[in-house]
Amino acid sequence: MKYDFKTIEPKWQKKWEDAGVFRAEDESKKPKFYALVEFPYPSGAGMHVGHIKAYSGLDVVSHKRRMQGYNVLFPMGFDSFGLPAENYAIKTNTHPHVITTKNVDHFKDQMKKIGFGFDWSREISTSLPDYYKWTQWIFLKMFEHGLVFRAKTLVNYCPHCKVVLSNEDSQGGKCDVCHSDVIQLPKDVWYLKITAYADKLLEGLDEVDYPDSIKQQQITWIGRSTGAFVDFTLDGTDEKLEIYTTRCDTLYGVTFMVMAPEHPTLDKYKDKIKNWAEVEAYRAECAKKTEFERTQLVKDKTGVKLDGLCAVNPVNGKKIPIFIADYVMMGYGTGAIMAVPAHDQRDYEFAKKFGVDIIQVIEGGDIEKEAYTGDGRMINSDFLNQYDNKKDSIAAMLEYLGEKGIGKKGVQYKMKDWAFNRQRYWGEPIPLVHCPKCGTVGVPYEELPLVLPEVENFEPGTDGQSPLARIDSFVNCKCPKCGGDAKRETDTMPQWAGSSWYFLRFIDPHNDRAFADPDKLKYWMPVDWYNGGMEHVTRHLLYSRFWHRFLYDIGEVNTKEPYAKRSYQGLILGPDGNKMSKSAGNVIDPLDIVEKYGADTLRTYVLFMGDYTAAAPWNDDSVKGCRRFLERVAGLTDIMTAKTEDGKIESLLHKTIKKVGDDIEAMKYNTAIAALMTLINEFGKAGSITKFDVETFIKLLSPFAPHLTEEMWESLGNKTMLAKTPWPEYDEAKTVDSTVEIGVQFNGKSRGTVVIPADADKDAAVAAVKESGKFTAQLDGKTIVKEIYVPGRILNLIVK
C-alpha cells in the first residue's frame, strides 16, 4: 500500500467524527474509563509540541481501552480566561472574547488535524457564561460556608501586571505571568480559606495513585508542622506575646525574642520603646527590600534591639531582650519567635552578631561551632526532675505548659490562604455585593451567571482598580437582602478558578439546572487517570482538589478525591537541548511536522523519543526514523501471503501483544513502539506473513498511528472500523518458547551461550554445556565445584 498520509488523515478524521466513535455514552452498561488531560489556555501561538506529548499519552490509553470494551470519556475544552488574552486585547484594542474565540478555533483545528480521539460534543470553555455561571455558583457556596473572607494584608503585587498574586503565583518572588519582581503591598483581598482544608488535602493523598514526587511536592507546599503556642509576657505590662515553636523542649534555652518588623503589637508600645525612631527606620528599610533580597541574601542577619521593652520567659521568669529582625516573617506562625541560639542555626547567627547569650539545654553537638538542632536529653534545667525521664521531652513540656496555662499544642502550615481576586477584566466577575447596611451579600443563585459586562477600555485603573469599576451600570445595584442601594464587587477571579472544577463539567456540559447531573457524576467520577505537566502540581492540582473536596463535604459530589491517578510527561526540549522559547528560536511547530510527515508520525515520534516522564530534546532525524517505520508498516500488505507461518512468528506475535498492552498501561510507550519495530523486522526476515499477522500488528499500532492503521484495515476488506474492533488477546502458552538461549558463565564471567530446552533442569543444562564443545578452554583440566542455574537465564559454573 502506498502511504499517502495527506489523503488518509483527513479522510479518517472525518469518518470518526461522522460515526461519533469517540463519543462517550452516558447510559452504558460497559465499565467506564475517564481519561483526562489538562485543557489548554488558548494562546495566540497555537499548540506546542508539549501539548502533543501530553495528549498523545492518554489518547493511546483511551484508544486501547475503547477497543477493550470500556466506555471511555476523553474530553477536551479550553481554559480561556486569563491575562495574555487581556494584554493582547489592550495592545490591539480588540475584545478578549474575539481573540479567545479565534484562538480556540485555531487550537481545535490543530487538535483535529492530529487526530486526537476527544469527545468534541462535550467541549467547554471557561469564559462562556453558561460555564462560569457554575464557577460563580461554587464560589457562592463557599461564601455561604464561610470559606470566603476579606482581609487587609500585605500581598504579593505585580507592578507590571497591576494585580495581586497568590503565593502560588509568585513563587521565587517573581510574577508567574511576566516574571517581574513582586513587591509587598497592603491591600484588601478576598481569600479562599484553603488552609481549612490543609489536613484533608494531606490525608487525601493516601487514597490516590500519584507518583511520589508529586505527593512529596504537595506535602512540602502544604508544609504542616506540629509544635506549641507559648505565651511570653512583655515585662511591666499585661500583654501576652504569643510565639510558635516546634521545639518547646528548648524553652529553658531562650535568651531573646524576635518579632517581625511589621508586628502590630509594637505600635501599641511605641511610647515605651525609647529607640522608636530606629525601629521605624528599620521597618522602612525592610519594606524596600525585594523578596529576593529578603530570602536569597540570608548570610547577614540584621535587626534592632528594642530599648525599654523586654520580655519574660514563662518557664523560669528570666527577663530577656526583644529584637525586631526581618528573618522573622509576619506571615508564618504568630510573627514572633522565642530565640534559642544554642539549638537553632538562625538564632545562633543572630546571637553571635548581636552578642546575646547562648545557653545549651539539649545534650549533643558542639555549640562553640554551630547550633545543635538534633534531639537529645535535656540539660541545664531541673525540668526533667519534675517530669518522667522516660517521656519524650516535647510531650512532657507540652503537658507542663498546659498545666501552667502558658502554652498549648498547635499546628502550623506553610500554605497560605488563596488570594482570590484580580483587578482585571478578563475573568469571572466575583458575585458579591457590598451593601452599606447588610455588609457583603452574595448575588442570589437565580441571578447567575453574573455576566461580565462589555467595556471599551481593558486597561486596569492606575489606582489598582479593575476596569469593571469604571462601569456605573455594573457597579450600582440593589442589595439582594434589603433592596437598598449597593455596589458590586468589581474584581474578578484568578486564572485558576475555572480549571478548579472543569473535570466535573465534562460529565454533563450542557446542563442548565446543575453543574452536572448527580447520577452522571456518580457514574463517571472519579477521573480514572489524569495526565499533565509537572508545573501544575502545586497550584492547579491543589486548588482543584480543594474545590472538589469542598463539593464532597456539602454533598454535591460522591468522591473525596477528584483524580484516582495522576501522571506527568517530561518536557520536550528544543533541538539544541534548551527549553523551547520564541526568543531562543528553537520552537518546533507541531503543524509543520504534520504537514511534512503526517500526524501519525508526529504522534509516534513524541511517544518514541524516550522515557515519557523525562525531558528529551527534539531530533528531526528521529522523526524521519518514525516516518520510515510507518512506511514499512504501509508496505506490510505487499508481503502478505495466505500461507501459515512456522511457530517463530506466532510466538513473537503473542509476546508482542502482551508487551505492547503492558507497556501502554505503564506509559512505557517508547518500548511498546520498539517492540512493534522488532516485530516488523522479523516479519521482513520471515519473507511471508499471514493476513492474521498483519491485522494483529495493525490493531496493536492503531492507538499510536490511528489514521494509517484504519486505512490498512479497510483495504484488507474489513467493514467495521478498526477503532471499534476488539483489542487482540494473547495466549500465555504461546508467549513461552520451547527452547531458550542461556548465558554460560565460568567463575562469574560470561563465556558464551548455549541453547537448551526451556524446561531443562540444572543437570541437563550442565550436560548441554559440556556437550556443546564450545567451552573446552574453560572445562579442560578443571573440576566444577559449584553450579548456579537460573532457568531461562544463566548457568554459572565455578571451576578450579
Next chain:
RNA sequence: GCCGGAGUGGCGAAAUUGGCAGACGCCCGGGACUUAAAAUCCCGUGGGACCCAAAUCCCGUACCGGUUCGAGCCCGGUUUCCGGCACCA
C-alpha cells in the same frame, strides 16, 4: 541548606527489578538500485589487543569502596546535573 529524581555508546535510549549490558531508533561507514542525486533495500557499527578476517582475550553503566557465584540494579561514601522548597521558628 532541605526534599525528590537522574548520571549507561557519537546521540535519544533499553535491560522482565540481582542473571548474556547497549533492545529499538538516529547518526556514521560499506554495498545494491540509479546516468546522477534523493528515496528505498541489504550489511556493519561500545572501546581496545593481533596486518585483514574468523576465533579468542582484555576493558567498559559518573567516581571510590563493600556485599554476592554474579552488581547498571543492593549497601556506605564522593561528585555532577535536573526539578521542587527555602531565614517557615
